[in-house]
Amino acid sequence: MKNNQDSKKCALLWDESFLWGLMSYRALAREGLGFELVSSADVRAGALGGKAALFVPGGWASNKLKALGDEGAEAIRRFVLEGGAYIGLCGGAGLATASGLGLLGIDRKPLAERVPSLAGRVRLSVDEPSLFDGVKEPEFYLWWPSQFLLADDSIKVLASMDAATDDAFSSDIPVRGMDKSAWAALEESYGINLDPLRMKGDPVVVEGAYGKGAVIASLVHLDTPESNNGARVLRNLWQRFSLERTRPLPGSSGEPAGALFESMRGIFEFGIDNFLWINRGSMIQWRRGVRGLEYFTLYQLARELAVCLGPEELRPLEEMAREFEASAGELLRLEAGAIRRGERITFNEVSKEATGPNMKKLRERLFGGGKSHGGEFKLLLDRMDGLLYECLKDSMKEEPARDARETGFVQIYTGQGKGKTTASVGLALRAKSRGLRVLYAQFMKNAEGGETALLRAQGIEVRRFKEVLSPLFNPDEDIDTISRHAVRALRELEDMMGGYDLVVADEFVTMADRGLISEEAALEFMAARPEGVELVLTGRGASQALRDAADLVSEVQKVKHYVDRDVSARKGIEY
Secondary structure (H helix, E strand, O other), X not given: OOOOOOOOOEEEXXXXXXXXXXXXXXXXHHXXXXXXXXXXXXXXXXXXXXXXXXXXXXXXXXXXXXXXXXXXXXXXXXXXXXXOEEEEEOHHHHHOOOOOOOOOOEEEOOHHHOOOOEEEEEEEEEOOOOOOOOOOOOEEEEEOOOOEEEOOOOOEEEEEEEEEOOOOEEOOEEOOOOOHHHHHHXXXXXXXXXXXXXXXXXXXXXXXXXXXXXXXXXXXXXXXXXOHHHHXXXXXXXXXXXXXXXXXXXXXXXXXXXXXXXXXXXXXXXXXXXXXXEEEOOEEEEOOOOOHHHHHHHHHHHHHHHHHOOHHHHHHHHHHHHHHHHHHHHHHHHHHHHHHOOOOEOOOOEOHHHHXXXXXXXXHHHHXXXXXXXXXXXXXHHHHHHHHHHHHHHHHHOOOOOOHHHOOOEEEEEOOOOOHHHHHHHHHHHHXXXXXXXXXXXXXXXXXXXXXXXXXXXXXXXXXXXXXXXXXXXXXXXXXXXXXXXXXXXXXXXXXXXXXXXXXXXXXXXXXXXXXXXXXXXXXXXXXXXXOOEEEEEOOOOOHHHHHHOOEEEEOOOOOOHHHXXXXXXXXXXX
């Protein structure tokens, strides 16, 4: 299988990912990170040919390996061996290990040595700053990860565990307010490791080589919806491997309805009402011994299907869903009663008092005998997942209709007066508030201004080209060197534009005015703007040619300015 590195396309492996696959799909679509959905059958049929990267979401690594089969597993090994990039999150990272595909010299810690049930936001120690460029506070999300054992000295640690934040949970215990002695007592009671400090210093994001290819394995879920840091690192990965950027795909719209959705919602709301689980943003936290994640997975997939497909297409699943709802409701009532009575239940065992005549049988029938997916749950899940895969693939083929007003224009803010950058920041925030994908690029500003922190906090990508210095404030710097940096930066920005609705290039006009880039290069950059992208250029001294090429030109005139009274730049006002 020939890997065509010129294509820069990424495949997302769907099988045995379920909730995690949907999470990754949404994250990449939302960020305009180009990808194509592929199944294990597609991989066996040669779907990785012509791709530059393979992205593997979370999920049970052993089930992914089984779905791929020997032929699919070998296709992935060959793809990476010949130069493809492999990016795996959590279970996708586990698939790359020695017990999976063998792409990395990594094992996973035995269960007895892990902290198996840590979930929520954690703080990392970053060992490779380039991957985390733009991340100010390295906090990310872990969702019940395994832990790595590095068996190969060539494996590079990109980030390691520092500490769990106060809003994380270990099993069903909040981290907030806990100390070592409290954890020790609970570990004895629960029979598992719970203290997050046991993970301190453990590798969490690693990189290795397999043949000509690179393998990135991350236990943190970079695809968690509320993680702006995760989205930033995903964008950095797409940039590092020069992967295709696209216009962001719209999220699902419309109110979910239908019997399938109502059945799954009924189960989910029963768990909320009976304190079996709580909402945690895009995830839930459940009581020990309850299959919370499984029910939440069905609910999320049903919700997506209900707005993706019509009632007729979902009708074959309705009877199966109603039967599952009835049995699950009975099991959850038994489990809720046992928890209220203080009886011991876990995934694998229940106390004699808690069993009753039905609990154990119901558990085995619905979920099988192990922790992995099984039973009637897996039958229903696979049916729903297959429909969702086809639905999402079809939706990616549809080109959304564009209003003539949304075709994108070129705006220039120029002139000697104060307010050009301020205006562009305001426009960026307005665009983000309306759901547009925004890139804010900044040239010729040595220090990071307060506006960039604000933009990042709102989920706007900021790219500061710090090497493009201002000749005015750096008179000792070689102008030719600065100019070479400017040309390279312009090329990089041009490659990035296609994934956004609005691109702001702050001080772009000043670069042209100062001769760091030629007028011809500036005009070529403006002409290269992809269709549908609004381009905003700021800076003093816009030439007549640039003005003529723009659709809107606003000139900010200086009438009077306190700088003429030797007032220095003020924090929060000028920077």
